[in-house]
Amino acid sequence: MAGRLQSRWRSLVGGALFLGLSAASATSVAAPSKPNILFVILDDAGIDQLSIFGNGGLTPAKTPNIDLIARSGVKFTNVWAMPECSPSRSAMFTGRYPIRTGVEAAIMENHLPQSYMSAFEATLPRVLEKAGYSSALIGKYHLGNEKDPAGDCAPSTRGWRTFEGAMTAGLPSVDLTAGGQDPDGTQACGYFQTSASGACYTMKRGALDCLEITPDNAGPRASPSRTCLQRGGIFSPNKECGDQQPKQADFDTLNGYYVWPKTTITRERDPLYVDTENQCPAVVDRSYVTSVQRADGVSWWADQAGPRMLTLSFNAMHTPFQKASTRVVPDPLDRASTCSNSLPPRQLINNILEGADAEIGRAIAGMGLGTLARDGRTLESLELNDTVVVIIGDNGSQGPAVRAAAGFEPGRAKTTVYQTGVWVPLIVAGSVVAAPNRSVDALVNAADLFQFFGDIAGVKVAEIVPPSRPLDSKPMLPYLTNPSTAPIRTTNFTQNGSATFTPDPEERSWPCQIASQCNDTLFDSAEFCADNGGVWYGPGAEKQITSCCAVQTETGQQLTIAPVHQKAVRNKRFKLVEADRFDCSTPLPQGAKGSVPWAEFETRVEKEFYNIEPTETNPNGIDSADLNLLAECPEGQGNKSCLPKDVRADYSELSDELKAIKASAKPQDECRKKGDGNLDMRIDAADVRGWKAFSGKGPSVYDINLDGATDDEDETVIEANLGVDCMGACARSDLDRNGKVNSRDLGLLEAQRGECKDPVLCGGDLNGDGRVGDADVKILQSARRTCGSEAALVRPD
Template identity: 35%
Template sequence: MCVAVGSVALLAACDDGGSRRVANAAPAESGKPNILFVMMDDVGIDQMTSFGYGGVNPPKMPNMDAVAQSGIRFRNTWAQPECSPARASFFVGRYPTRTHIYQALGPNDLANAQLSPYETAIPKLLRKAGYESAMFGKFHLAGPENNQADITTPALFGWDYFYGWIGGLPESVDLQAGGVVPGGTSNQCGFVPGVTAVDGAATGACHFPDNSCTQMIKNAPEQDVAGLQCLAAGGILVPGASCADPKPAGLDFSRYNGYYVSPLVILEQGQAEKVLPRDPRARGYRTTIETDAAIDWINSRTPGKPWMATVSYTSAHTPWQQPPGALMPGLVGGGADEYVNAEIFNNLTCTSDGTPPAMLRMQELQNRMTQALDTEFGRLLVETGIATWNPDGSLNYEPEASNTLIVIIGDNGSLGIAVKAPFDPTRAKGTAYQTGVWVPLIVAGRGVAEPDRDVEHMVNGVDLFELFGELAGIDVRQELPVSRPVDSVGIQAYLKNPAQPALRQTNFAISGLNQQADGGRNGPCVVPTVGGGGTCMQIATSKSVCGDNSGFWWGEGHEDLAPWDGDNAIDSYDTCAQVNQVRYGNNNAAQMYTIMPDQSVAVRETRYKLVRNTFKRFDPAKGIHDEVEYEFYEVDQAKGTPLLDENGMSKINLDGTPMPGWTLADDLAYKDLKDRLDRLMLSAVVCEGDGNIDGVVNQADLDNWNRIHSSWGKSSVYDFAGATPGSLPDGYTNGPDQDVVSLQLGKTCVYPPSVY
């Protein structure tokens, strides 16, 4: 397999897909298209020049731009504000109010907050139409923690093959670079940096887990520093050493390292293999691993049998870490200044203190990871025969030459520190503001009428569920149980008819807290902001994830580093409100942190948008208390200068009373959207006892409880209560849960319809 992508000559050399193009161009025996579904992580619409944005320093994405120019750009698409709820909505066509996945899954989230094994995901539906389905990269929908299926969860939802990471997130960057760098020494991003940085090296011995060794040296401007060369190859660099020297005793090939070393799972027909860090398959740049696995599977398909391949890229999620330089267009093959620039950024640190220079460095890292994703996406298309390289190294994508329909989407808005102007970094990922939910959606392929056009009508990520069904010739509403309605709208009509009127009149997004044992929640994490202070959020699923986002952790394992906190007896905190209470109590002059909402909900129609945020806050006069705030905006998707829901632009006060200039049109729209929001929130029904979500509590539920209780006994969708009556789920499937089912036997559940 050709993986070289660093220059025009090498790009051309990788075009070995002539026979593959013929095979891929052939229509399936059923006439159904193949589906290539590509998800980008934390890449909001603010990053995309093809959609009219990107700011002054956008990531270079020529391959996705080429596909966007040959297809349809849906310029008014919302996803959910965080990855797990958004991804679940793509595959089951239901909002978080129905799946009960409200934020990114973490190790403490119960099975009740994971995708239910009784949901009908799109791979199960496509199987009925003869499709094979595979996923590569980040799963992050269910398990492995608090789930009886452990690392086999993709099989529950119909995937025939999976190659990637069940939990999804990369591990933290190894600051000791495999044990080479002593603890406490300044190290750059998981590898020994170049000679311009502290502890750097121009050359070294690159050792591998199989005891082999290769001498690494940076002897040309376009090359990565020796440490990054070695890391990308799967090794650990001993700086300044020769392979003839004795191998140091401290090298540790079991250490995780961001995007370069982490255990993965290979799952085929329900049989799972866990690949540990010493295995070469678990070592190398993650975006390349994801791409290689997808290429291998697609090229091994039986000609004429339709398939759906989901390439769920982890990039550009934190922790941010330099990709191999060969994957970054504009650096390799560029001028001398770009080589110098590359050397500087090979010596970056991978954390930020919130100062403008540090934030710019982090933005550059994120840009490079996004650019590397785009490079590997182009290779994916070429090596599977969906596209070719032009002589100048650009992508030659001809939709009619392949029987594969391409769907590309961002899973949520960009992380605040990476947001491009004029979008708002304080209202980004994790919130229901425009910067947090507005994502790029591209659809291209054979049968798309009048390509290179924009669709300005509202689309929601849930609509992909119905689109995939339409492409396969399946009426998803006929195939699903009638008890629980879906929230998706079929959007295939936009592909066929450029004049298609709007199919959706309402858009909706929500973020919140996931179900944890006994009402627990993620610990508080404070991310620094420019100018001092910080924002306290409860999105980070652990102390390490908080650190990966340049945050300071206040949850379990909190370290008393601040003078005003050193004498406090409490060493961990449950809520951001408690953190502010401690700050205020120990130093009245201390600035309290801004708190992100526990729940952020938004609903939109063509012109107006309503946002409702719910907080747990501390106030010296009120103590810790709950607050609900409403905001009401005019928004649009104008290219370059969109009308956003920015601070100070709301047409109402936080208590819902009108601001000066309130018009009759404002009043009617506000009341209408508030009604839509209330009706959408009513769909958050939990029908106790109905663990298999078929709409009725019956003997099947008792049988399911008994099976899970006997074989597992821990967290499951049949964990309805704790040890005492009326208590919250406790992470066990036991007697109190059987009592709930027994008491509800014969009950029929009523699930409110959606609002489109």
């Protein structure tokens, strides 16, 4: 009996936990005493953008503040994120790969909550609260709100007491009418690019005000029109006050980085919260977003008394592209720009990134962590003291913005698992750094930040996060405290995929062609397609086409069609890519279920294998298509056998690793299908309560059958599986994730005695009754006897 139980324990969760923190648990890290944390996320800033990482192209952006922080700390030069915003951010905040969280794609309005970062995840703010930290997220959220029961209050159900910023993927599209003043809609940058004088209308406390602006009273090095935009106004060129007055509605018309919806949250809410009264409404903010995010972050920081973690999540440099405010980045010539998303001028991309750099410097100074030079935007010194500053890009650069030098490829950028799409800059500076001004080339994943933040806060995330949430985060702190630390990761992983879509055919995604690429699983609106420089083939298009395969046929072009799912795994030298792509030659049989609700074709699995070790001709080790070692393999021949003999062992290693990662997520996926909505790997009374909380409220994580409604059909599934434990007592009792059930686990359980104040982190509640008590001790003691105190976890076959 004991043998069978132990075998079941291993087969269900062994791979997941081994891939998570078994190595981390073996690494003893001395954490400093609760330093403050400033975590800066740059949107769509791949490693190709920054000269401090040896890139940036022929005309790199000037980033003196980022450069100073890098020289004062450590640059991590071999970091993978996920290929899109939402999956990366979820991995950072949960320490879990997308294959576990369900956040496999950039979240859009036609996705169900199963594609959001769940309210039941053990997020960083929840974990750090155990060490007395207060946490705020300022800036971009993009972790799911449109169909969430909590609506725009969603951040407050994920552990953040404070959120201020924009909820969705990107900022609004540029207003081509410039506030209704150009009915022809020809203002590509959202304002009149003219030196003409005119009337600048502003709205203050509901009353219309007007000031005539001329080149003489305009802002420094800015035209009258641009000055008006930066003051939150609407400009009428060659007009006097009283002429062509904008209507009230025009002040609510959104306009890229300058007029955008801002959500403000100031308290935490329960994971079962349902927002029925629009408690977190967005209001229109008419100020340059990057500056607002910096100011909001500094304000929150100043209000804190104890240890704190501020995530400053900039929207820059995501599309739509608009110049930064001249208050942030001087623009002496104030050149006209196309503000094109498909062919953005290099000066425009530099300007946006330089704006983010300037506001990083101002944030550092505003928090008392450095001093600015006389220009008011460049740091001349850092005094980080008891603060750790971390800067990362959330994914590779968006295609047209890629610095196409040293091999970086616009066609294999953001949204792809190729190097240009997932290789990001990471900088750490502050009190944890020994021997600053150095680089670390060891493999690091964006998910590793989860354990890193826990380590510097002095908490052991492996013991705080219940075993029902397998972790993928590995240690980073040793690289900072000990320059001679050997590499901790031997492999790295990234992925991207399609979301869990609403079944409503009116809410499907449509083809969007960007240059020679086409994607029909991401874009749900013409505006979103245009903001990414694409040609739209959905509703309202000149020609509506239902799939990228059909676009290819219709246009006669050979297109690269985005995969439905894609994954990549690497070691130090080699990289294996696996992609599920639509097979345009094989229509889906009538009535068959496709990979997405509107699929017209079957999918096929394609594999690619690259040597990504830098060479003289490929200094960045980019995985260009012509370097695919599997490209010449004969049809039907096994991949391994057609490879050169000296690389077959690496191929086998990476193939086995990828299989193990995919297998490790299956128990969690199967448990969700049986009714586990709260991620605790069992179906019990808590799931019944969760279903009741969301029943009749639309989609939720308790929409078990994924029909877009939480209803009686979902309750039927839950009731039919009540009592099912998807991981077993052995794995559930291993509270420190070291592969053993022993006295240490008993000590961790005893420390949680009493009612579960935070059910998400209540791993000691082994029987699921909402409290930790004698009954749970009995379960653990039984597991200790039955499973053995030396029952090491192993990978599944």
